[in-house]
Amino acid sequence: MQWEVVIGLEIHTQLTTRSKIFSGSSTTFGSEPNTQASLVDLGMPGVLPVLNQEAVRMAVMFGLAIDAEIGQHNVFARKNYFYPDLPKGYQISQMELPIVGKGHLDIAMEDGTIKRVGVTRAHLEEDAGKSLHEEFNGATGIDLNRAGTPLLEIVSEPDMRSAKEAVAYVKTIHALVRYLGICDGNMAEGSLRCDCNVSIRPKGQVEFGTRCEIKNVNSFRFIEKAINSEVQRQIELIEDGGKVIQQTRLYDPNKDETRPMRSKEEANDYRYFPDPDLLPVVIEDSFLDDVRATLPELPPQKRERFQAQFGLSVYDASVLATSREQADYFEKVVGISGDAKLAANWVMVELGSLLNKQGVEIDQSPVSAEQLGGMLLRIKDNTISGKIAKVVFEAMANGEGSADEIIDKRGLKQVTDTGAISAVLDEMLAANAEQVEQYRAADEAKRGKMFGFFVGQAMKASKGKANPQQVNELLKSKLEG
Amino acid sequence: MHHMTLAEIARGLAEKKFSSEELTKTLLARIALLDPQLNSFISLTEDLALQQAKAADARRANGESGALLGAPIAHKDLFCTQGIRTSCGSKMLDNFKAPYDATVVAKLAAAGAVTLGKTNMDEFAMGSANESSYYGPVKNPWNLEHVPGGSSGGSAAAVAARLLPAATGTDTGGSIRQPAALTNLTGLKPTYGRVSRWGMIAYASSLDQGGPLARTAEDCAILLQGMAGFDPQDSTSIDEPVPDYSASLNGSLQGLRIGVPKEYFSAGLDPRIAELIHNSVKELEKLGAVIKEISLPNMQHAIPAYYVIAPAEASSNLSRFDGVRFGHRCENPKDLIDLYKRSRGEGFGPEVQRRIMVGAYALSAGYYDAYYLKAQKIRRLIKNDFMAAFKEVDIILGPTTPNPAWKLGAKNSDPVAAYLEDVYTITANLAGLPGLSMPAGFVDGLPVGVQLLAPYFQEGRLLNVAHQYQLNTDWHTRTPTGF
Numbered sequence: 016m017q018w019e020v021v022i023g024l025e026i027h028t029q030l031t032t033r034s035k036i037f038s039g040s041s042t043t044f045g046s047e048p049n050t051q052a053s054l055v056d057l058g059m060p061g062v063l064p065v066l067n068q069e070a071v072r073m074a075v076m077f078g079l080a081i082d083a084e085i086g087q088h089n090v091f092a093r094k095n096y097f098y099p100d101l102p103k104g105y106q107i108s109q110m111e112l113p114i115v116g117k118g119h120l121d122i123a124m125e126d127g128t129i130k131r132v133g134v135t136r137a138h139l140e141e142d143a144g145k146s147l148h149e150e151f152n153g154a155t156g157i158d159l160n161r162a163g164t165p166l167l168e169i170v171s172e173p174d175m176r177s178a179k180e181a182v183a184y185v186k187t188i189h190a191l192v193r194y195l196g197i198c199d200g201n202m203a204e205g206s207l208r209c210d211c212n213v214s215i216r217p218k219g220q221v222e223f224g225t226r227c228e229i230k231n232v233n234s235f236r237f238i239e240k241a242i243n244s245e246v247q248r249q250i251e252l253i254e255d256g257g258k259v260i261q262q263t264r265l266y267d268p269n270k271d272e273t274r275p276m277r278s279k280e281e282a283n284d285y286r287y288f289p290d291p292d293l294l295p296v297v298i299e300d301s302f303l304d305d306v307r308a309t310l311p312e313l314p315p316q317k318r319e320r321f322q323a324q325f326g327l328s329v330y331d332a333s334v335l336a337t338s339r340e341q342a343d344y345f346e347k348v349v350g351i352s353g354d355a356k357l358a359a360n361w362v363m364v365e366l367g368s369l370l371n372k373q374g375v376e377i378d379q380s381p382v383s384a385e386q387l388g389g390m391l392l393r394i395k396d397n398t399i400s401g402k403i404a405k406v407v408f409e410a411m412a413n414g415e416g417s418a419d420e421i422i423d424k425r426g427l428k429q430v431t432d433t434g435a436i437s438a439v440l441d442e443m444l445a446a447n448a449e450q451v452e453q454y455r456a457a458d459e460a461k462r463g464k465m466f467g468f469f470v471g472q473a474m475k476a477s478k479g480k481a482n483p484q485q486v487n488e489l490l491k492s493k494l495e496g
Numbered sequence: 497m498h499h500m501t502l503a504e505i506a507r508g509l510a511e512k513k514f515s516s517e518e519l520t521k522t523l524l525a526r527i528a529l530l531d532p533q534l535n536s537f538i539s540l541t542e543d544l545a546l547q548q549a550k551a552a553d554a555r556r557a558n559g560e561s562g563a564l565l566g567a568p569i570a571h572k573d574l575f576c577t578q579g580i581r582t583s584c585g586s587k588m589l590d591n592f593k594a595p596y597d598a599t600v601v602a603k604l605a606a607a608g609a610v611t612l613g614k615t616n617m618d619e620f621a622m623g624s625a626n627e628s629s630y631y632g633p634v635k636n637p638w639n640l641e642h643v644p645g646g647s648s649g650g651s652a653a654a655v656a657a658r659l660l661p662a663a664t665g666t667d668t669g670g671s672i673r674q675p676a677a678l679t680n681l682t683g684l685k686p687t688y689g690r691v692s693r694w695g696m697i698a699y700a701s702s703l704d705q706g707g708p709l710a711r712t713a714e715d716c717a718i719l720l721q722g723m724a725g726f727d728p729q730d731s732t733s734i735d736e737p738v739p740d741y742s743a744s745l746n747g748s749l750q751g752l753r754i755g756v757p758k759e760y761f762s763a764g765l766d767p768r769i770a771e772l773i774h775n776s777v778k779e780l781e782k783l784g785a786v787i788k789e790i791s792l793p794n795m796q797h798a799i800p801a802y803y804v805i806a807p808a809e810a811s812s813n814l815s816r817f818d819g820v821r822f823g824h825r826c827e828n829p830k831d832l833i834d835l836y837k838r839s840r841g842e843g844f845g846p847e848v849q850r851r852i853m854v855g856a857y858a859l860s861a862g863y864y865d866a867y868y869l870k871a872q873k874i875r876r877l878i879k880n881d882f883m884a885a886f887k888e889v890d891i892i893l894g895p896t897t898p899n900p901a902w903k904l905g906a907k908n909s910d911p912v913a914a915y916l917e918d919v920y921t922i923t924a925n926l927a928g929l930p931g932l933s934m935p936a937g938f939v940d941g942l943p944v945g946v947q948l949l950a951p952y953f954q955e956g957r958l959l960n961v962a963h964q965y966q967l968n969t970d971w972h973t974r975t976p977t978g979f
Contacts, residue, residue, distance in 0.1 A: 054596055058816040060589065061576045061598060061695040063730050093812050095859070097836055104815020157820070286859035288868060291702035291809055293731050 016254065017218040020246050021226075022181045023173035025210040026188055027166050028198040029142065030073045036141050036165035037064030037107060044204050048147075048158035056144075056163045058102030063292050066091075070165040071296060073197040074114045074139050075306045077167060080191055080313050081134050083118025085303060091139075091293045095286040099157050100144035108168075110287040113138035114296065115167075120191070121315050122183040123333035132184050133172030140166050167197070173212065173223065178242035182235050185209055190314050190337045202233045209238055213245045214259070224249070225259040229266050229273055241266035245273045317342055325355035334363060340378045351388025354395060361387060365405070369412055382411045390418035400483060403427050431482045433489065440489055443469070443476050454494055469494065497522050498658045499975070502715040505661060506563040509556060516556075516566030520549040520610050523568050527612065527659045530979065534635050536644075536654035538573045539581050540613040548610040555608060563718045563742070565608030570663040572651050573614035574621060575601050575706070576695040584697050585617040585629040585647075588817050588824045588843030598695020599727045600664060600706050607722045612660055616650030619845045620814065621668055621699040623647050624917050625907065626675070628847040633904055636679060637976040638942055642901040645675030651709045652679040657979040662710035662719045666696060668703045669802055670896075670921025673933035676709055677896035677945020680935045680974060682962060683709045684716045685921075687952045688928035689734035691720075692727030698813040700806035701732075703925040712972055713934065713962035717741035720955060736953055744956030745963040750784035752961065755889030757792045764898045764919065769944050772937035773895050776946045776965065780893075783964055790885045790892070794877040795923060801878070802922045803915060804858045804871035810848075811855030817843060850911065879927040886951045891961055895920055896933040896945035924949055932958040935971035943971075 035042055038055035055062045078085045092110040115137035121129050144162035146155050169188060175181045189207060192198035199206050214226035229245055232238050244266070249259050264273040289295075312320075314336045321332035321342075335345045341362070348358040366387065370380060390407055393399050399407060399422060410421045422428055430436055444451055447469070454465045473486050497519060500508065508514055524542055531537055545568070552566035571577060574584045576594035583589045597605070605611070619628040626634040626649025636644040637657035644653040648665030652675035655663050665672040667685035676683025684707045691706040698704060708719035721742065726735040756777060761770055777787055819825035819839025826838035844852070858867035885892060897917055907914040924931035929949055936946035950957045966972050 057821060059595065059822070060582070060584070060592065060697040060816065061574075061594070061596075061693075063694055063732075065729060065731050095812050095815060095856075097815065097818060099818075099820050099832065102816060102821060104818060105812050284861045286812070286856060286861075286864075288808060288812070288859050288864070291700075291732075292698075 018215045018246075018250055019218045019220075020176055020178075020242075021173050021214045021216060021223055022175035022178070022242060023212040024171045024175070024181060024184060025212070026169045026171075026185065027208045027210075028169065028188075028192050029206040030070050030165040030167055030197050031199055032067055032069040032073065032165055034067060035163035036067050036070045036139065038163050040163065042164050046160055048156070049160060052144075052159035052162060056102065056159050058104070064107060064290075066293060066296065067165065070139055071114065071298070072306060073165075073195070074137065074167050075298065075303065076195050076197055076310065077137060077169070077192065078115035078118060079303070079307050079310060080195060081115075081118035081120050083134060083137070084116035085298060086112050086114045086116055087298045088112065088295055089114040089298070090295045091290045092287045093290045096283045098143065098146075099155060100146045100159070100162065102144065102159060102162055106141060106143065107290055107293070108140035109138035112295075114298075120184070120187055122180065122187045123318065123329055124180070124183055125330055127329040129329065130180060130183075132174045132180075135170045135172050137167050137169040140168060142166050173214075178239045178246070181211065181242055182239045185238055186235060186337070187314065194311055194313055194339050202235075205233060208233055211238060211242055211245075213242055213249070215246060215249045215253070225261050227259065227262045227264050227273070229264050230276060232266055237266060237268055240268065240271060241273060244271050248273065311339070325349065325359070327355065327359055331359050331363065335359060338377065340376065344377050344380070344384045347384035348388045348391065351385065352391035352395065354391060357391050357394065358388070361391065365408055381414065382408065386411050386417055393418050393422060397429055397431060397482060398422060399427055399429055400479070403429065403479060427480065429482050430477055430480045431485060433485065436477070436481050436485050436489055439476050439481065440473055440486070440493055443472050444493060447472065451494065466490070466494075498526050500661060501712050502563065502567050502661045502710060502718045503712070505567055506718070509566050510561060516549040516552045516568075516610060517546065519566070520545050520568055520612070523612060523660050527654075530657060531654070531659060533640060534637060534653045534657055534659075535632050536616055536634050536650040536657070536659065537570070537613045538583055538585065538616050538629075538631050538650065541577075541580060541611050544580070545610050545612050548605070548608075552608040552610060560608075562608055564604065564722045566610060567608070567662075567718075568610045568612050568660050569604065569719070570612050570615050570651065570654060570660055571601060572617050572648050572663065572665050574617060574666060574697040575664060576697065577601055577611070577614065580614065582614070582697070583630070584621070585619040585631060586843065586845065586848070587630045590630065590824065592823055594695070596695060599692035599729065600723050601695065603725070604664075604722045609722065615648070615654055615663055618647035618649065618671075619848050620697070620810070621647040621666060621671055621704075622810070622847050622851055624670070624674055624914050625902070625904075626650065627904065627908065628845055630845060635904070636901050636942075637979050638679065639901070641903055642942065643678070643904055645678035645897075645901060647671040647675075648683075648709060649675050652676060652681055652683070655679075655709055655711060656681055656976060658975065662708060662715050664706060664719070664723065665709045666699075666704055666706045667921075667925065668699050668705075668806060669918045669925050672707050672709055673896050673921050673931055673945065673947060674917065676933040677947070678901040678943060680943035680972065680976075681709050681711055682713050682716050682932065682934045682966075682972060683707065684720060684932045684955065684958065685924060685930060686720065686724060686955050687734075687930045688925075689732050690736075690930070690953065690955065691723045692725070692730045692733050694727055694729040698809075700809040701813060702809060703802075703806060705925070713932070713959045713966055714742070714745060716932070717745060717959045717963075720959075724955075739956050741956055741959055744960050747960045748784060749780060749961060749964050752780075752785040752891065753788060753889040754780060754785045755788050755790035755885055755892045757790050757795070757885075757892060757894060759792055759795045760894035760920065764916065765895060766899050766939065768939045769895050769898070769900070772939070772944050773893070773946055776936045777893060779969060780961070780965060783968065788889055790889060792878075792881045792885060792923070794874065794881050797874045798878055798922045798926060799915060799919060801871040801874035802918070802926060803854070804867045805875065805926075807851040807855030808858045808868050809855065811852045811859065814844070814848070814852055819843070847911070875926045878923055882923070882927045882929060882949075890950070890957065892949040894947055896947040897921075900939045900942035900944055920947055928952070930955045930958055932962055934962045934965065935974070937971055938974075
């Protein structure tokens with residue numbers, strides 16, 4: 016049986032407002048427990064919420080960026096359930112009238128295809144606190160610092176058909192919210208969390224299968240693994256004659272499996288109703304215009320521009336446009352070097368692996384865009400070869416200065432003087448007289464192979480500095496001549 | 497001294513006939529002597545009161561003035577008072593000292609009012625008889641075997657018994673106006689959004705509104721002046737200038753159009769009360785008012801709608817009382833669910849539990865449309881009725897309650913019978929309109945109130961009519977025997 020995978024995602028993004036969504040407390044991460052919990056965050060008797068306008072502005076930014084309908088009359092509702100880290104016994108969220116309605120997002124796949132994913136809605140809500148189960152001798156500690164942090168919950172249509180597409184979608188959202196400056200995207204700290212709804216159906220079937228929701232997956236890698244393992248579980252279950260039960264599940268990365276958390280029967284009836292403490296949010300057209308004017312160039316536009324302006328492939332352009340910082344870096348390197356393809360290669364491959372190895376973001380790169388651009392200029396004017404460039408790049412990463420300084424100090428300048436190269440070659444050929452004899456006696460096919468040996472010897476003799484093209488030409492004439 | 501109204505006290509203090517400290521001591525002694533009969537206070541704040549009285553006297557000595565500077569009051573025990581128990585009449589909050597002051601408390605303190613204590617109330621403001629309090633029922637000073645009304649029954653009984661001149665109350669379905677009627681007081685529920693709800697422990701957020709209880713309209717004007725105003729901490733508070741209520745008292749009633757809804761005089765109304773209401777209408781006619789019969793056709797739906805909306809909101813508002821951060825926590829919970837069940841089961845009394853269950857039911861999946869949404873539609877219809885009526889009249893007049901105060905325990909076995917007592921008051925809460933109850937006579941020695949309703953933010957008009965009426969009648973000056 017051929018199975019088709021159907022995935023829809025709910026992404027919770029913590030908005031980077033300075034204070035909470037309904038109180039004046041700070042939203043800084045990592046403070047001492049309960050030092051950022053005001054009377055409102057504690058759900059004290061008699062307290063009332065006041066909406067933080069900045070959260071509204073950020074949600075609207077997101078809505079405009081995905082071409083969504085903005086709920087110009089949107090309403091906060093109470094989602095009622097009991098949990099110790101939910102101080103009021105209800106979460107203020109949005110139900111029937113969310114701030115962001117239907118929109119969409121284009122994601123670029125590795126094979127260069129573009130896929131459009133629908134966004135059903137995005138709504139504002141408050142985060143809960145944290146229950147701490149360790150260090151309390153069997154009791155539970157409650158930290159309410161996070162309670163009331165603004166979240167934008169982004170709900171996708173069930174449009175994704177593979178774990179890879181799901182990851183590409185999350186990466187696109189991740190890039191977008193960081194571009195907009197509305198979420199820091201720090202998944203390790205929980206600033207961006209993902210619930211994955213996964214079902215399978217026989218290929219060609221129109222109706223969806225029964226879905227399971229994998230809660231709170233918090234890295235790109237785990238999203239892919241969790242979905243794949245859940246898909247595998249569902250396929251095996253059905254092929255063994257079983258049935259998928261609608262469930263909330265948790266992914267265990269150590270065992271690479273999902274486990275049930277609660278089933279539909281145990282699900283809460285949240286008894287949503289409009290929060291009488293908050294008035295409906297009315298968004299005027301003028302406000303929308305103001306927000307629209309502040310939108311930066313966004314990843315899809317940037318990707319298209321990179322393709323058109325620099326002739327890059329869809330995939331390269333979309334990778335470079337992933338973060339604002341990376342795109343800016345790339346454009347700076349292009350500006351200095353005047354060669355977009357060379358710049359794209361160096362930024363994606365060498366710089367990428369350097370940053371990866373050092374575990375730093377591009378805005379803390381040990382090699383600046385100016386340094387890299389300067390080095391690319393030296394490749395282009397034949398001062399250094401691509402091979403020597405790697406040595407220069409490593410030296411720049413070690414803080415040895417600009418490319419020119421390094422080339423100078425280390426004497427890495429390429430030798431292009433025909434006379435000097437010729438002398439080196441003569442010396443090398445004399446030392447390998449036997450091989451020269453063999454070469455001359457050989458037929459065309461064998462000569463090809465042997466030629467490489469002489470090039471290698473020549474480069475070795477010149478310590479890699481001889482211009483490879485000149486070496487080729489001179490060698491050929493000396494051997495054939 | 498204890499017979500003085502706020503207005504008389506303000507004059508006495510201004511003329512240095514007595515100090516706030518002397519007055520405060522006198523009233524505290526009177527409370528100690530007489531309140532055991534009434535049970536109108538949950539907490540007395542003698543130390544705070546004396547300190548505030550001395551501070552007020554000092555401010556006056558420094559040349560400050562103000563109608564509330566040095567005036568003794570009390571707060572219904574659901575207004576948060578920093579460092580002082582704020583119980584809501586419930587075992588749940590018996591141990592709760594609020595960590596902050598409600599806006600109303602802070603504003604009145606800043607104006608120099610002296611807080612004598614916190615008054616008894618129905619548990620979480622749920623009741624019309626003040627019998628659901630954890631601290632025991634309050635007695636009506638007009639007849640100690642009768643209820644004083646509720647839920648602001650402690651404030652009403654204390655002011656009616658001349659233990660102090662005025663007190664704050666809150667009104668969700670009539671909880672200021674009904675006890676005012678049953679104890680011969682003037683009580684005002686302001687327009688929704690006129691008085692901040694910050695620090696006022698919520699019963700039903702879209703209906704709750706704080707307001708004054710006093711013996712005269714003049715005093716209600718003084719106390720409301722200190723309570724009203726926009727509060728950025730309450731999103732439902734309305735940024736509308738506060739007029740000078742005392743200045744509005746003296747307008748002429750010549751040509752004032754008073755609407756009397758025909759639906760008010762149906763079967764449930766005690767005919768003796770109907771007669772007193774007609775007498776008050778005649779009195780106002782003498783003062784130049786024009787009377788017009790009007791109709792509020794959707795009034796009959798008000799009680800069912802209210803008893804869906806209020807419990808629905810309450811079921812959610814009261815979820816924070818879970819035994820985790822404050823309030824009552826059961827002994828030795830064996831797990832989380834046990835902690836919730838027993839803490840809430842032990843902390844809340846039967847009426848509160850009843851309303852939480854009704855409310856949770858009305859909001860639950862599959863019933864929401866049939867109950868909550870339907871009730872909201874009725875609410876809009878009721879509001880539309882009023883909007884239409886106020887195109888024709890300036891004030892709507894009728895009885896505050898269908899019956900005078902009943903005997904303690906008389907309606908305990910039938911909660912719905914008690915709910916029906918709210919029939920005249922509830923509509924103003926559903927529509928968000930201001931309403932006032934004032935004394936209109938007696939039936940069997942028990943007071944009867946007449947209710948006035950006005951368009952949004954026309955509290956001044958209500959006070960004006962009531963004051964003019966009180967200048968020409970003396971019901972409000974009658975004092976219960978023994979007090």
